[in-house]
Amino acid sequence: MAYWFMKETFSVEPLRELEWGLPISGLRGGELNRGKRIEIDVEEPVHFQLESGEGVMPELVTDQGILVTPALAQAFRDCGVDNIDYYDAIIHDSETGEEFTYLLGNVIGVVDIIDLGASKLDPASPPKTAMLFDEIVLDESKAHGLDLFRPLNKKSSLIVSSKVKDHIESLDFPHVWFIAPENKG
Numbered sequence: 001m002a003y004w005f006m007k008e009t010f011s012v013e014p015l016r017e018l019e020w021g022l023p024i025s026g027l028r029g030g031e032l033n034r035g036k037r038i039e040i041d042v043e044e045p046v047h048f049q050l051e052s053g054e055g056v057m058p059e060l061v062t063d064q065g066i067l068v069t070p071a072l073a074q075a076f077r078d079c080g081v082d083n084i085d086y087y088d089a090i091i092h093d094s095e096t097g098e099e100f101t102y103l104l105g106n107v108i109g110v111v112d113i114i115d116l117g118a119s120k121l122d123p124a125s126p127p128k129t130a131m132l133f134d135e136i137v138l139d140e141s142k143a144h145g146l147d148l149f150r151p152l153n154k155k156s157s158l159i160v161s162s163k164v165k166d167h168i169e170s171l172d173f174p175h176v177w178f179i180a181p182e183n184k185g
Contacts, residue, residue: 032065
């Protein structure tokens with residue numbers, strides 16, 4: 001089974017951007033990228049603010065945790081992805097007064113899938129943390145058939161199976177992008 005990095009697309013149309021911070025009281029920075037369940041009670045809905053009212057709302061935002069539209073969350077469920085804890089979220093645009101319903105997702109699962117010996121590290125990358133790459137090679141046997149997870153040495157990223165990629169692409173989500181590992185730096 002082939003695997004792909006998944007993220008929000010670079011688009012010719014401007015996409016709205018979030019003001020990132022820690023929207024969940026008591027949550028430490030990066031906790032939504034660790035691949036573990038959150039150990040605190042989350043007050044829902046979780047509130048986010050937009051930086052500007054210009055542009056299109058994407059179906060996926062991957063900066064901290066993942067923010068997805070309800071339709072994209074359903075697409076994950078429809079193809080068997082069951083390792084995401086979802087929290088109701090509202091994205092506010094203070095300029096226009098608009099509110100958008102999303103789900104904040106916490107992906108459960110980290111896989112040591114990046115073959116560090118075969119991948120090309122960026123010269124600026126600290127060798128022990130291996131977060132910056134010029135080229136990534138995956139050892140797909142380590143995924144054990146999982147369909148969506150975070151890679152150990154690049155936890156801010158998401159990796160999906162071809163099954164998930166093909167299903168999402170069939171539904172025509174215009175702002176979701178899949179990158180072959182050899183093209184992901």
